[in-house]
Amino acid sequence: MRDVHTPARQRGEASSKNLVTLAVVALLVVLVGIFFLPNSQKMSDPAAEAQAVAERLQPVGTVEVMVAKAGGGARSGEEVYKAVCAACHAAGALGAPKFGDASAWGPRLGAGYAALLNSALKGKNAMPAQGGGDTSDLEVGRAVVYMVNNAGGKFDEPKAPAEAK
Numbered sequence: 001m002r003d004v005h006t007p008a009r010q011r012g013e014a015s016s017k018n019l020v021t022l023a024v025v026a027l028l029v030v031l032v033g034i035f036f037l038p039n040s041q042k043m044s045d046p047a048a049e050a051q052a053v054a055e056r057l058q059p060v061g062t063v064e065v066m067v068a069k070a071g072g073g074a075r076s077g078e079e080v081y082k083a084v085c086a087a088c089h090a091a092g093a094l095g096a097p098k099f100g101d102a103s104a105w106g107p108r109l110g111a112g113y114a115a116l117l118n119s120a121l122k123g124k125n126a127m128p129a130q131g132g133g134d135t136s137d138l139e140v141g142r143a144v145v146y147m148v149n150n151a152g153g154k155f156d157e158p159k160a161p162a163e164a165k
């Protein structure tokens with residue numbers, strides 16, 4: 001590159017032409033940095049980029065689980081169902097009453113919400129306690145109501161302790 005400093009220093013003054021050239025070069029360097037570096041990183045390794053994003057998100061997810069276990073900010077029945085219960089109830093694995101199957105759920109609805117919740121919390125035959133997942137009691141209750149109400153039942157969604165009053 002042409003040396004733009006020397007003439008100005010030799011004359012002992014800043015030539016305005018040299019200052020303009022310097023400003024343009026500096027601007028170009030910044031623009032190249034902004035436009036090309038992040039793009040080339042992304043294109044060169046999408047897997048690493050995805051990994052980096054996952055790592056940045058991880059602490060948020062951890063906090064969310066802790067909050068859910070403490071009772072506040074509990075997940076909805078649908079969220080818990082998808083995360084835990086669907087593993088068996090979506091396809092009816094191990095003889096689980098299938099999601100949305102009114103004839104499978106029908107005979108169980110008569111037992112009432114309390115009895116079904118009790119089965120879900122403590123387990124029943126091949127059904128593990130809490131579905132084997134990492135959930136609060138409130139979340140299991142919401143998941144029971146979500147499944148039942150999608151199979152012809154009409155249970156009220158259990159309220160969080162703070163909302164119940």
Ligand code: HEC
Nearest residue numbers: 085088094095096108116119120125126127130131143144
């Ligand atoms: C590992 C498989 C599995 C998972 C995961 C699972 N279940 Fe089940 N569930 C079963 C099976 C099997 C039965 C049938 C039990 C029986 O009646 O013998 C069942 C039955 C039930 C019943 C009916 C209980 C009764 O008294 O009739 C409810 C309610 C229920 N599950 C809720 C849930 C909820 C809520 C979740 C998620 C938090 C969940 N299950 C996750 C396998 C599972």
